[in-house]
Amino acid sequence: MLKFNQIFFTCVLLFVNISIKAHAFYQQDTLKTVALKDSLALVKTDTSFVKTDTTKKNSKAGEITDVIKAVASDSSFYDVKNNVMYLMGNARITYGERQIDAGYIKVDYKDNTVFAKGTTDSLGRFSGLPIFKDPAQGTLTADSVFYNFKTAKGKIYQVYTEEDGxxxxxxxIKKQKNDELHMxxxxxxxxxxxxxxxHFGIVITKGIATENQIVTGPxxxxxxxxxxxxxxxxxxxxKPNKRASGIILPxxxxxxxxxxxxxxxxxxxxxNDYWDMTMKGGIYSKxxxxxxxxxxxTKRYKYSGNIYLSFSSRKYGVExxxxxxxxxxxxxxxxxxxxNPNARPGTNFGASVNASTRGAFRNVPGYSYQQIVQNQLSSSISYSKNWANSPFSLSTALTHSQDLSTGTVSLSLPSLNFSMTTLNPFDSKDRVGEQKWYQRIAVGYSLQADNQLSTYDSLLFKPASLRKIRSGVQHNIPIxxxxxxxxxxxxxxxINYSEKWYFQTVRKHYVARPTPTGTIDSTAIDTIPGFRRASEYSVGGSLNTKIYGMVNFKKGKLMAIRHVLTPNIxxxxxxxxxxxxxxxxxxxxVNQYGEKRAYSIFENxxxxxxxxxxxxxxxxxxxxNIEIKVRSSKDTTNNGVKKIPILQGLSINxxxxxxxxxxxxSQLSFGGRTFFTxxxxxxxxxxxxxxxxxTETVSGRLVGKDIDRYRWEDGKLPRLTNFNFSFDYSLNSNSLGKNNKSNNPPQQNNSDLFSRVNAQQADQLQQISRNANAFVDFNIPWNLSFYYNFNYSNTGLQRQIVQTLNANxxxxxxxxxxxxxxxxxxxxNNAISLTSFSIYRDLHCWDMSVxxxxxxxxxxYSVDLRVKxxxxxxxxLSKRREFYNQF
Structure with missing residues (x-):
């Protein structure tokens, strides 16, 4: 409404200024001869009245300094006797960047009034509604406008204007002298x-609008x-002009x-302008x-963020x-x-924290399908620093991971990484020619330090859990x-050198526990505080190359098959x-017979x-790696040749x-991937x-282990102990190359329409920001994607197959x-996993979701009917039944 008020005042001011200047212009020049005849004068059709010397060096405040243009496609009249000017037929008055269009405009200098309205053609069609345009204020349309520039009062009938969506x-609407608007x-x-x-609207029978407030009647x-x-x-x-606090209705x-x-x-x-806060709550009768x-x-060009904290206490059952x-x-x-990356170059601080109790997403209404079924939460608060013109960098982070299904929590409080990029210490910046063998020697360094705690969420802050924190520092020097x-x-x-620093070690000793049926062998573990270091080193070398093989075909679509082998040893x-x-x-x-086994004091x-x-x-x-080349008339960017990968990364190690x-x-590992489309x-x-x-039977129980004998010595292939196979596929109507004309709206050269569409899109984006799952794209007729996973494991004593298929x-x-x-x-398990359906109906300015x-x-289930x-x-209007409701 504030914007509408400003448009109205600007419109009135424009009429006043145009009227005064045009009146002076007519009296001074064009209409002198008409005034002598004392009669109604007809001025040429399609005439433009322009005063060219309106800009003065010593112009007074309030005077017009821009060129004024008055145009009418039908006719323009000036009644000298009654001192009235008429513009008819696509009448337009332009002052600077402001513009007023109407089918009919009348300026009465005697009564100091201006009136604009539409016209009716010979077929009875109404057109030429008054339209005021201002790049700074927008567009206002009405059936008619009447204004008295002397008393500063005016009326607007059948207004149409847009105000912030x-x-x-x-x-x-009536404008009063004290700048009030009566509606x-x-x-x-x-x-x-x-x-x-x-579709819908709120009818305000009576109302008064001022600069700072709106008061309405029924x-x-x-x-x-x-x-x-x-x-x-x-x-x-x-209507405050700045951010204001207020009550949120329940x-x-x-x-x-x-x-x-x-x-x-x-x-x-x-x-303030950089920080706000919303506090909400809810109470239930039980x-x-x-x-x-x-x-x-937020602080522009510096940083931005948001914080959310929630707590709930829910009573189920009966008293x-x-x-x-x-x-x-x-x-x-x-x-x-x-x-912002430019705030402090070389330094960055970021946070992404998401932690909760196990029931936070399941016991509170309003969460989405993805939030309900999620089992893993993770968090990270990190800081990094890179020193300019230096090979050194530092990063530190506090991390958190949580399994909601088991209740386990892992914390890193904090972790630190300090590293130096690889250097060639024997090389020279001024070297000319190829490197000598010793100049190719590269040296690096990295330091890792961490404090980790793994426990259950119910024991997280108890002293017994805090004593289980594990700390350590590791240095690595690769050459x-x-x-x-x-x-x-x-x-x-x-050559790799590694050194580890610990602040506690473990000691184990044998304990024989007598029972009524015999003695049980067990082990007691003691944690010994104190600093200990453990260093180790290793040397190694590797040799690798690439072998290419290709078969060419002269006829047909198939041009060539290429096979690339990359052996390494x-x-x-x-x-x-x-x-x-x-x-x-x-x-x-390890047992009462004195058998011993070695263990590492750093194993924890x-x-x-x-x-x-x-x-x-x-x-x-x-x-x-195997790929083929085929001739393709569709692919013109590569001279009609298309490469298709058949097998990528088939490896064995x-x-x-x-x-x-x-x-x-060792056991042999293999893997591969490919893309059929x-x-x-x-x-x-x-x-x-x-x-x-x-395998053998011990105390009635089947046990087994690997023995030092190869299976091929018995004429058998190696045993497959684990195999995983997965694929994902996605498809939509656009990928099939079909154009759905009904989903492509016709282009219209109407700036008002585009402004409305942009306002709706911005409003829809605001909805999406509140609920990421609220986005519905009606322009794509259909989408389909699914993921299949097959896993086979064989321990020798037991085989297990797990297959899952997910689709959306x-x-x-x-x-x-x-x-x-x-x-x-x-x-x-021969069972359908969690299944959900959502139905959306676009009702223009409303939408319905199920x-x-x-x-x-x-x-x-839930049903919502709401304004977009x-x-x-x-x-x-909402109707819902949450899963925790037992009735």
């Missing part, structure tokens, strides 16, 4: 139809031209389990309550039961912070050198750090300890330890065990109806 139409029978709506009350709602029998007797709406309703409620009532605090605080902050006497308490914290030999082979050598050596002189290992008696350390036993191993691997006592050959990707991986698996998509029943679904199937989970533990615009976001 809302539209004010109809009725009568009568105007309709406010967010619908952009020419007659918005055909107001009622109209839907489809039908008045609703609910009348608001009066209303008061402040939702009133009934929950079948928790009782009657007042929900989402609270207070909004507009603290003793439950909830509260949350949300805050946003006197265990479930009712011990309410379910849940909390949640979310924090997001991002720093490497690489060179080409025999032109086609890349040879690399490396390497050698690594590590001494035996399990020897007594190092002090890294100790011995433990964050980074482990040095390896036990000497290692001199050969590492080998082979990678394959393993190692052989020459000095091991047994089991010298741009929409279908397939990947697989697995492990092969080359050793014979031996959407489709348009009609151009205004959209159905979405999300489902899956577990082949192992969410339904038909079966399972989260069976629920965020201005009237509380104008809605």
């Amino acid at each position: 809302g539209y004010i139409t109809g009725g009568k 009568k029978d105007v309709v406010y709506s967010t619908c952009d139809l020419p007659e918005p009350h055909q 107001a009622y709602m109209v839907i489809e031209d039908v008045p609703l029998p609910f009348v608001l007797p009066f209303g008061f709406f402040p 939702q009133v309703g009934e929950d079948a389990t928790l009782g009657f409620f007042l929900r989402d009532f609270g207070y909004y605090l507009g603290l 003793g439950s309550y909830e509260a949350n605080v949300a805050s946003r902050y 006197g039961t265990e479930e009712y006497e011990h309410p379910t308490r849940d909390f949640q914290i979310r924090w997001s912070h991002s720093q 490497s050198m690489s060179s080409k030999i025999l032109k086609y082979f890349q040879f690399s050598q490396s 390497g050698f690594s050596y590590r001494p035996d750090f399990g020897k007594p002189q190092f002090g890294y290992y100790d011995s433990l008696q 350390g964050l980074y482990g300890g040095p390896g036990n036993g000497r290692s001199a191993a050969i590492n080998f691997g082979l990678d394959n 393993g190692s052989y330890n020459f000095v091991a006592d047994s089991m010298k050959l 741009e929409k279908l990707g397939v990947s697989f991986s697995g492990t092969l065990n080359p050793y014979v698996f031996y 998509g959407d489709f348009n029943l009609t151009p205004k109806w959209k159905v979405q679904f999300n489902t899956g199937y577990d082949f192992r 969410r339904w989970i038909p079966f399972g533990p989260y069976q629920s 615009s965020s201005i009237l976001q509380d104008l809605k």
